[in-house]
Amino acid sequence: MTGQTLELFQGCGEEQPDARSVRPVFLALYFLLGLAFGFVLSRSEVLSWFRIQEMFRFQSFRMYGIIGSAVVTAALSLALLKGFNVKALSGDQISVPAKTMENGIRYLLGGSIFGVGWALTGACPGPLVALIGNGVTVMIAAVLSALIGTWVYAWLRRWLPH
Amino acid sequence: MVSWLKDQWPWYVAGPVIGSFVPALLLVGNKVFGISGNLSHLCAAINPGKLEYFRYDWRRVGLWNLVFLLGVLSGGFLAGHIGAQHFIAISAATKESLAKMGIHDFSGVAPHEIFTWQALFTARGLILIVVGGFLVGFGTAYAAGCTSGHAISGLANFQLPSLIAVIGFFAGGLTATYFIMPFVVGHL
Numbered sequence: 298m299t300g301q302t303l304e305l306f307q308g309c310g311e312e313q314p315d316a317r318s319v320r321p322v323f324l325a326l327y328f329l330l331g332l333a334f335g336f337v338l339s340r341s342e343v344l345s346w347f348r349i350q351e352m353f354r355f356q357s358f359r360m361y362g363i364i365g366s367a368v369v370t371a372a373l374s375l376a377l378l379k380g381f382n383v384k385a386l387s388g389d390q391i392s393v394p395a396k397t398m399e400n401g402i403r404y405l406l407g408g409s410i411f412g413v414g415w416a417l418t419g420a421c422p423g424p425l426v427a428l429i430g431n432g433v434t435v436m437i438a439a440v441l442s443a444l445i446g447t448w449v450y451a452w453l454r455r456w457l458p459h
Numbered sequence: 460m461v462s463w464l465k466d467q468w469p470w471y472v473a474g475p476v477i478g479s480f481v482p483a484l485l486l487v488g489n490k491v492f493g494i495s496g497n498l499s500h501l502c503a504a505i506n507p508g509k510l511e512y513f514r515y516d517w518r519r520v521g522l523w524n525l526v527f528l529l530g531v532l533s534g535g536f537l538a539g540h541i542g543a544q545h546f547i548a549i550s551a552a553t554k555e556s557l558a559k560m561g562i563h564d565f566s567g568v569a570p571h572e573i574f575t576w577q578a579l580f581t582a583r584g585l586i587l588i589v590v591g592g593f594l595v596g597f598g599t600a601y602a603a604g605c606t607s608g609h610a611i612s613g614l615a616n617f618q619l620p621s622l623i624a625v626i627g628f629f630a631g632g633l634t635a636t637y638f639i640m641p642f643v644v645g646h647l
Contacts, residue, residue, distance in 0.1 A: 324526045327484075327487070327488075328529060331528060333534060334477075334527070335531035335533060337476050338538075339534070339535055339539065340468045341476075341477065342467055346568070350549075350636065351550055351553040353632045354556055356550045356556070357549070357553070360470075366470065366471060366475050370481075371479070371611055371615030374479065375615050383486070385488050385489040386486060386487050389489035391489050393485070395616070396603060396613065398620055401623050403603065405624070406627070407597075407603070408626065409598070409627040409628075410631060411595060411597075411598025412628040412635070413634060414590075414591045414592065414595035415628060415632050416633075417635055418595060422494040422497070422606075423528075423607055425595070426531050429532060429535065430534065430539060432539050438579055438592065442588070442592030442593045443592045443593065444498055444596055446498075446597035446598070447498040447599070448510075450600040450601050451600065
């Protein structure tokens with residue numbers, strides 16, 4: 298599960314295949330953070346199909362303001378964490394592994410395919426799940442379909458350009 | 460009850476709070492904020508088949524993220540029950556554009572005319588929910604990330620692949636909004 302897997306496994310947003318198992322007390326922390334995130338997705342309304350339509354139609358600054366200020370906040374705090382060599386609560390040295398570029402086509406093609414799905418469902422993966430919590434239970438069907446989509450990608454990936 | 464628990468947040472509060480999940484996860488356990496990896500973890504857990512892509516220890520790699528996702532579900536439930544989102548205050552221009560496609564019910568977080576179990580088995584329900592969901596799963600796996608992993612974590616880390624992915628997100632989203640949806644929502 299080391300070098301070779303690292304190259305093979307470029308799971309979505311998950312580039313730490315050599316990570317150690319997580320202690321239960323930390324799982325509780327991740328649950329609480331997730332709880333907060335689900336709440337934030339709801340109150341910020343980024344889980345709303347209406348807001349996503351408004352964004353793709355350039356009819357409001359709101360979503361751009363949210364994504365833009367989220368990136369700035371994340372970038373500044375990331376620079377601070379790296380600059381001060383901060384250690385995580387778990388004892389790990391904080392590091393963000395870079396995505397491999399390859400020839401970049403997977404990001405453009407995969408990104409565009411996801412973009413179509415984002416507009417149709419009006420939700421990215423986090424919001425899809427938060428919507429189920431919010432009572433839009435039909436999104437269970439969208440999540441199941443997304444699982445099939447990921448599975449089909451894994452099946453077809455050797456024939457796809459990366 | 461405190462109003463910020465019940466009401467919509469302005470963008471300049473919502474954005475920084477969302478962005479702060481990146482340092483929060485790094486500070487807790489050096490974890491990179493990104494939701495869509497969970498789709499792989501779930502596949503690896505439920506039905507990996509013989510596919511190489513799913514041959515990793517999902518518990519060790521992704522259990523923390525699945526627990527985070529369970530939290531997201533619960534957070535959505537909490538938000539839906541302690542405050543009401545009767546109407547999302549979208550712009551008049553958007554209402555007008557959507558009305559042209561035949562969307563007239565603006566209550567709730569997603570249009571009731573499409574996102575209900577009854578509508579799931581209509582052509583537009585199938586395309587928006589099932590096909591849309593499939594493309595979300597396929598696309599995020601292919602692009603190795605979604606809005607959280609690329610647009611937020613990746614851009615914040617100044618990664619070129621993430622910038623390319625985000626350009627793709629908008630290329631796809633705009634194509635769907637202007638060319639696919641007017642037909643699917645308006646004519647099916």
